[in-house]
Amino acid sequence: MQKPNFIAAEVVYQKAQMIDPDANKACNLALCLIKQARYDEARSVLLDVSQGRLPGSGDVKSRSRAEELLMEVKSRETPDELTDMLGFNLDEDDDFVKGLEKLMSEWAPSRSKRLPIFEEISSFRDPLTC
Secondary structure: OOOOOHHHHHHHHHHHHHHOOOHHHHHHHHHHHHHOOOHHHHHHHHHHHHOOOOOOOOOHHHHHHHHHHHHHHHHHOOOHHHHHHHOOOOOOHHHHHHHHHHHHHHHOOOOOOOOHHHHHHHOOOOOOOO
16 A cells, blocks of 8 residues: 555455455555545444454454544544535535536626736737738
């Protein structure tokens, strides 16, 4: 997991868990899921560790790491109250951008995206030279 390719690492850890499941690999898998903002899946994996469902879950180090990662999941999640208040989910970039564009179109008049200096120049241009 030295490289930021968390999707490939996730696949490797999932296969490793199928072959020989243990708490350490589960924590690594959960970390990959957290880095991809897949918090529900990460929480499920970490709960398996903290509830002792996997071999090695009794290890103090594995349990403490699982608890730390669970705290990270909780800190990164958007509270439901905030989602309801805003009307969209902050985890979904598309909804956020669409909401901002809608707000801008309602509040600001549409205008050219060119710089003002180019607007001034374009009125003096000779149509035959183009």
